[in-house]
Amino acid sequence: MARRSDHTREELRDMSIRAARAIVRAKGTQALTARAVARRIGYTVGTLYQMFDNFDHLVLAVNIKTVSEIRRRMEKATHDLVDPKAKLKAIAHAYTEYALAHPGLWRLAFEHQMPELDNYPSTLTDQTDAIFVWISDLLGQLTAAPRDEIAAAALWSGVHGVCHLSVTSKLGLAGTRAAMQVVDQMVDSVIAGAEQKAAAARA
Amino acid sequence: MARRSDHTREELRDMSIRAARAIVRAKGTQALTARAVARRIGYTVGTLYQMFDNFDHLVLAVNIKTVSEIRRRMEKATHDLVDPKAKLKAIAHAYTEYALAHPGLWRLAFEHQMPELDNYPSTLTDQTDAIFVWISDLLGQLTAAPRDEIAAAALWSGVHGVCHLSVTSKLGLAGTRAAMQVVDQMVDSVIAGAEQKAAAARA
DNA sequence: CCTGTAATTAAACAGTGTTCAATTAACTGG
DNA sequence: CCAGTTAATTGAACACTGTTTAATTACAGG
Known part of the structure; x- marks a missing residue:
């Protein structure tokens, strides 16, 4: 044939x-x-x-699809919301739910190592960067302050960290429920920290 | 021969x-x-x-060595300190420094997948669990409250998340310096959140 | 219809982890 | 000190991986 x-x-x-x-x-x-x-x-x-070109490029395509699917779910979850804090929480929840529901795809997307300098038109980090910017914007609305990229990164990586340790059984606490509680406390604390920082800067 | x-x-x-x-x-x-x-x-x-037995068991041995090395550095960094908050910050710094300085070994330790049910006397998660307990203890001293495992998990996974996204170029911010700033803000916020939660529980 | 283009295949290649018979050095008992 | 047993080490094989390429052969255009 x-x-x-x-x-x-x-x-x-x-x-x-x-x-x-x-x-x-x-x-x-x-x-x-x-x-x-x-x-x-x-x-x-x-x-x-x-x-x-490569098998790695197929994996990259799979990962791009995964992250865009995560983004889609984040947008769906925030669609009916207006309050920035509520949106941030919804984003965190959507991310965590996806990671715990599809650990294989999620880990592949965030753990796969591209052979050096072959990041191609590194579309994957472009996507994660876009999520970061989105979070950064919402946090800016919330604190009514100039962009606090440090706080935004803390929020983004905090939720990611919970997912990663949970999915690899290294969180110290087991189960989806516990992971969600940790995410909630994480989001609350980091947002509160950013608000406090912004208030202090105003004074 | x-x-x-x-x-x-x-x-x-x-x-x-x-x-x-x-x-x-x-x-x-x-x-x-x-x-x-x-x-x-x-x-x-x-x-x-x-x-x-396996090549995976060799990798496991390597990873156990890596985590024990991380633990060693954490203990060295906290040796001269007494204030629990200072200790927690030193732990976070030691962890981040190791992750950013030895991304290969660090990623191998936290990303390697053992074939199902072959976790052996899963010594690796035992070690990470021990770190978690240590953090949990220090946080307990700090808030003078019963153990808040949720907050401890948030602290532990928050720092881990910054390292993971930084090492994989998905943090949104580049460079060791930025990562460290994010870790600092992360630790401050989560500790503050835990303290506030403990105070509220006392009232 | 016939020819040229190009998609698809089968086979080969070098690499991977893993197994195992054969070799032979080291130990053991006399 | 020597013979016999034990067991560490090897080299070759196995089935698998991603990748390349010559040979097919269905399709498209004139």
């Missing part, structure tokens, strides 16, 4: 990404292999290199 | 761990391979299975 062309290259790209995500969700990152993806879309390994 | 016995099994185990750490520090996690370790200690691959 050769030259079937029953799918465009873009279709095949999409199929591959979906197949890869399904594999990770079903059998974990360890099972994500070039041949496994190829088998799942009904092609042989070589064909994958028609739509991706 | 066979049966040289110019090293005890324990010596070989130690040599392997040291070789593995050297490889990770010099060429990154990707270069950490069974044959590379064997070559570095002057043996062939098969010999590695004399001191480790």
Whole structure:
């Protein structure tokens, strides 16, 4: 068999990404292999290199999809809210829920190491940077102060840290419920700290 | 050549761990391979299975060494201090400094996935749990209140999160200096939150 | 219809972790 | 001190990984 062309290259790209995500969700990152993806879309390994330079580029595409899915859920969760503090909490909750519900995909997105200097048009950090800016904006509205990037980074990384330790069983506390409580306290404390800092700066 | 016995099994185990750490520090996690370790200690691959069941068990041993080294630095940093808040800050600084100075070893310790149910006498999470308990104790002294495990987890995971995002270039802010500032604000905010919570509980 | 282009495959390559028969040095008992 | 046993070490094999490439062969254009 050769030259079937029953799918465009873009279709095949999409199929591959979906197949890869399904594999990770079903059998974990360890099972994500070039041949496994190829088998799942009904092609042989070589064909994958028609739509991706590397296997790492396929993983990158999967990760971009994951982060954009996280972003989508964050936006959905904040859609009906106006209060910046409520929005920040909703964002934190959405992030945590995704991480705990899809640990395989989430860890792949935040742990995968691209071979040096091959970050391509590093679209992944662009996405995370965009989330950071969003959080930074909301925090600015909340404190009615000039951007406090330090506080924004604390908020963003604080929630991320809870997710990471929880997913790797190193939080010290087990279970989704505990993780959520920690996230809540984390968000409250960091926001309060930022507000206090802004108030002090005004005086 | 066979049966040289110019090293005890324990010596070989130690040599392997040291070789593995050297490889990770010099060429990154990707270069950490069974044959590379064997070559570095002057043996062939098969010999590695004399001191480790799996390659994963070698990695686990490396990670245990890493976390114990982190712990050692934390204790050294707090040795001359008595104020619990000062100790907590010193712990956070020591942790962050290690993570940023040895990203390869640090990421390996906190990102490596053991094959299911093979966590062995899961000594690694025992160590991180011990750090968590230590932090929890200090926080208890600080707030003069019954243990607030939620706050302790927030503190521990907050610092960890800054390190992880910083090391993976996803913090939103670049550089060691910025990361340290975020850690400082993080620690201040979470401690303040815990104190406030304890005070409210007393009323 | 026929020809040229190009997608797809099968096979090979170097690398990975892992296993195991064979070798042979070191230990043990006489 | 020597023979026999034990066991550490090796080298070759295995199944797997990502990647490359020559050979197919279906499709598109004239």
